[in-house]
Amino acid sequence: MAGIDGSETADKAVDILTETEAAAELARLAAEIAAHDRRYYQDDAPAVSDADYDALRQRNAAIEARFPALIREDSPSKRVGATPAGTFSKVTHAAPMLSLDNAFDDDDVAEFAARVRRFLKLDPDSPLAMTAEPKIDGLSLSLRYESGRLVTAATRGDGTVGENVTANARTIGDIPETLPDDAPEIVEVRGEVYMTHAAFAELNARQEAEGKQTYVNPRNTAAGSLRQLDPAVTAARPLKFFAYAWGEMSAMPEMTQFAMVERLAAWGFKTNPQLRRCLSVAEMIDTYREIEAGRAGLDYDIDGVVYKVDDLGLQRRLGFVARSPRWAIAHKFPAEKATTVLESIDIQVGRTGALTPVARLTPVTVGGVVVTNATLHNEDYIRGIGADGEEIRGGKDIREGDTVTIQRAGDVIPQILDVDLDKRPQGAVPFDFPTVCPACESHAVREVNDKTGKVDAVRRCTGGLICPAQAVERLKHFVSRDAFDIEGLGARQVAAFRELPMDEGGIRQPADIFTLAARDAVSLKKLKDREGWGERSAENLFAAIDARREIALNRFIYALGIRHVGETTAKILARHYGDFASFAAAMGAAGDRNGEAWADLNAIDGIGAVVAAAIVEFFAEDHNREAVAALLAEVAPQAAETVAADGSPVAGKTVVFTGSLERMTRDEAKAMAERLGAKVAGSVSKRTDLVIAGPGAGSKLKKAGELGVEVIDEAGWFDLVGAGQA
Numbered sequence: 040m041a042g043i044d045g046s047e048t049a050d051k052a053v054d055i056l057t058e059t060e061a062a063a064e065l066a067r068l069a070a071e072i073a074a075h076d077r078r079y080y081q082d083d084a085p086a087v088s089d090a091d092y093d094a095l096r097q098r099n100a101a102i103e104a105r106f107p108a109l110i111r112e113d114s115p116s117k118r119v120g121a122t123p124a125g126t127f128s129k130v131t132h133a134a135p136m137l138s139l140d141n142a143f144d145d146d147d148v149a150e151f152a153a154r155v156r157r158f159l160k161l162d163p164d165s166p167l168a169m170t171a172e173p174k175i176d177g178l179s180l181s182l183r184y185e186s187g188r189l190v191t192a193a194t195r196g197d198g199t200v201g202e203n204v205t206a207n208a209r210t211i212g213d214i215p216e217t218l219p220d221d222a223p224e225i226v227e228v229r230g231e232v233y234m235t236h237a238a239f240a241e242l243n244a245r246q247e248a249e250g251k252q253t254y255v256n257p258r259n260t261a262a263g264s265l266r267q268l269d270p271a272v273t274a275a276r277p278l279k280f281f282a283y284a285w286g287e288m289s290a291m292p293e294m295t296q297f298a299m300v301e302r303l304a305a306w307g308f309k310t311n312p313q314l315r316r317c318l319s320v321a322e323m324i325d326t327y328r329e330i331e332a333g334r335a336g337l338d339y340d341i342d343g344v345v346y347k348v349d350d351l352g353l354q355r356r357l358g359f360v361a362r363s364p365r366w367a368i369a370h371k372f373p374a375e376k377a378t379t380v381l382e383s384i385d386i387q388v389g390r391t392g393a394l395t396p397v398a399r400l401t402p403v404t405v406g407g408v409v410v411t412n413a414t415l416h417n418e419d420y421i422r423g424i425g426a427d428g429e430e431i432r433g434g435k436d437i438r439e440g441d442t443v444t445i446q447r448a449g450d451v452i453p454q455i456l457d458v459d460l461d462k463r464p465q466g467a468v469p470f471d472f473p474t475v476c477p478a479c480e481s482h483a484v485r486e487v488n489d490k491t492g493k494v495d496a497v498r499r500c501t502g503g504l505i506c507p508a509q510a511v512e513r514l515k516h517f518v519s520r521d522a523f524d525i526e527g528l529g530a531r532q533v534a535a536f537r538e539l540p541m542d543e544g545g546i547r548q549p550a551d552i553f554t555l556a557a558r559d560a561v562s563l564k565k566l567k568d569r570e571g572w573g574e575r576s577a578e579n580l581f582a583a584i585d586a587r588r589e590i591a592l593n594r595f596i597y598a599l600g601i602r603h604v605g606e607t608t609a610k611i612l613a614r615h616y617g618d619f620a621s622f623a624a625a626m627g628a629a630g631d632r633n634g635e636a637w638a639d640l641n642a643i644d645g646i647g648a649v650v651a652a653a654i655v656e657f658f659a660e661d662h663n664r665e666a667v668a669a670l671l672a673e674v675a676p677q678a679a680e681t682v683a684a685d686g687s688p689v690a691g692k693t694v695v696f697t698g699s700l701e702r703m704t705r706d707e708a709k710a711m712a713e714r715l716g717a718k719v720a721g722s723v724s725k726r727t728d729l730v731i732a733g734p735g736a737g738s739k740l741k742k743a744g745e746l747g748v749e750v751i752d753e754a755g756w757f758d759l760v761g762a763g764q765a
């Protein structure tokens with residue numbers, strides 16, 4: 040089949056391609072397949088038959104098999120079951136689908152149990168039951184039953200909104216269509232969809248027999264299979280399901296995690312046979328070892344052990360931080376390792392100017408995934424120096440051409456662990472870390488930390504606004520999932536728009552995204568005429584951009600890309616300041632380090648001095664204020680949403696806890712107040728609505744008296760919010 044660009048190598052048999060031709064051909068195929076994907080998934084208007092499309096993918100796979108070193112970062116083979124964005128309808132989860140924090144060793148597990156105890160103010164020796172069970176390496180699914188019938192199956196998505204895959208889920212034998220009569224009116228069962236090794240092997244054998252592309256690993260295949268547009272395809276790929284959690288429940292039939300899972304089994308769900316109830320950290324670790332020892336004998340992939348506080352009442356009290364519950368943790372199995380050759384070291388420039396060395400590797404399979412890149416952290420790491428100036432790897436440096444050990448753990452970026460000096464090629468030279476930015480040639484420096492007096496491990500480009508690499512990274516951050524999350528405008532697209540002239544649809548700063556449609560309307564070079572775009576996809580993009588002209592304040596703050604301001608900090612700031620104008624005004628005023636605004640910022644729970652300084656610095660820069668003003672002309676950040684706290688007597692109030700508390704720890708008090716929609720501050724000011732003072736309260740209590748702020752004690756707090764909330 041001839042390529043859309045009519046290139047000469049397009050018809051050449053794979054086995055006679057030269058390496059140069061193969062590289063060109065892979066580039067062409069990547070572009071062509073991506074264009075077909077867009078037409079198929081976004082425009083719903085495929086330009087080729089399924090058979091022709093399959094032939095393209097097959098050719099790509101065949102060339103990659105012959106020239107593994109040429110596999111591209113954007114290869115279609117890395118997108119098995121590519122994201123069919125926007126083709127499934129969206130489902131908003133009644134209760135968010137959470138992720139888990141990780142523990143990597145026994146100490147982390149002990150610390151987890153200790154943390155739970157501290158939070159709950161439990162005695163270190165008091166019993167605390169936990170469940171332990173395998174962490175299934177699949178994808179999570181939420182099943183909603185109403186009146187005993189399955190009504191919706193949704194993927195996790197971003198945790199808040201997932202995709203409606205009900206028709207596909209119905210083809211999975213482990214998922215019951217109806218529940219017995221004792222099930223409550225509303226039941227949301229959550230668990231993991233996975234594929235067995237046997238089914239995976241059989242599927243791949245079938246693919247191979249039919250001359251089709253084979254799949255990389257069971258997890259990706261399960262994900263791809265569940266997200267097929269045609270349920271018949273899903274049905275032909277035997278998927279399985281383990282139930283281990285739940286979302287909304289109109290009534291809770293049990294009081295413990297363990298009993299709930301047994302109940303799920305009684306309702307007809309498959310639950311994992313290795314679920315245990317443990318009464319101590321030692322038992323938890325024993326269970327971990329047992330599950331790890333049996334791992335190779337299982338017919339499905341697991342990547343760790345999940346521990347959960349057994350008592351559901353305690354789970355409720357513990358609540359969540361950001362996206363993870365405080366009452367559960369995943370104890371991961373050790374990362375998988377492999378040896379390969381470090382072909383070259385590239386320097387990437389990040390959003391904040393950090394120069395990060397990236398290892399380009401001879402492709403190697405680590406735990407079922409082909410790895411071509413790994414991080415080298417920073418220049419000290421390459422030289423054999425650790426974070427505290429200590430020697431690492433026995434002081435061995437890492438050079439281009441070296442044979443290296445890499446490690447990959449879950450979805451974390453693989454890293455280089457060690458180097459084999461016996462295999463170092465003759466003439467290999469120490470890596471010369473650049474002292475100028477590869478993107479803008481500004482000086483790249485290692486700053487001295489004011490506080491510690493230590494030289495920062497990270498070298499940063501000083502180019503700021505003039506650095507194109509930083510600009511691209513800032514834009515990528517702006518459109519990322521937890522920021523503006525504009526459908527159809529991902530990292531790759533935004534980088535491409537950055538290259539275009541402004542009068543031809545270019546994007547230089549965030550505000551330009553929102554003027555794109557208006558500029559396109561008067562431009563001679565329209566988006567719809569560009570390669571890879573069409574009338575429909577251009578219109579969809581403009582609509583998706585318009586849909587973000589109103590956005591939650593925390594996302595807006597996060598999107599600005601202020602150093603040290605991650606998602607959690609952005610939420611804290613949004614909640615504290617309420618609306619953007621107040622936030623910006625306060626940050627301007629906080630430039631005066633003796634003033635109240637600076638003190639107020641530093642008093643916020645969860646905001647430390649480094650973060651506070653970074654935010655104030657951001658707003659002190661003219662160009663940042665200008666970029667924000669331009670953005671505000673286009674976008675309206677919404678006043679911060681208070682948490683679901685309908686009817687809560689403290690919703691929207693600013694409260695301060697001081698003195699010692701008896702019935703709960705400070706952390707628990709804070710979490711409880713926030714759950715009820717209150718803002719928790721660390722110091723008393725005119726804006727404080729309520730002070731909860733325990734024994735030993737001092738200056739804050741006094742200040743409350745002076746300012747006439749209402750003061751109650753801990754018992755008063757429980758009376759106010761209702762004892763049931765404890």
Ligand code: IVH
Binds near residue numbers: 175176177364369
């Ligand atoms: S509990 C609120 N249990 O791991 C906690 N998750 O890293 C909800 N997973 O998104 C999760 N096996 O997809 C839980 N036995 C297990 C699990 C499990 C696999 C997945 C799940 C979750 C992810 C978090």
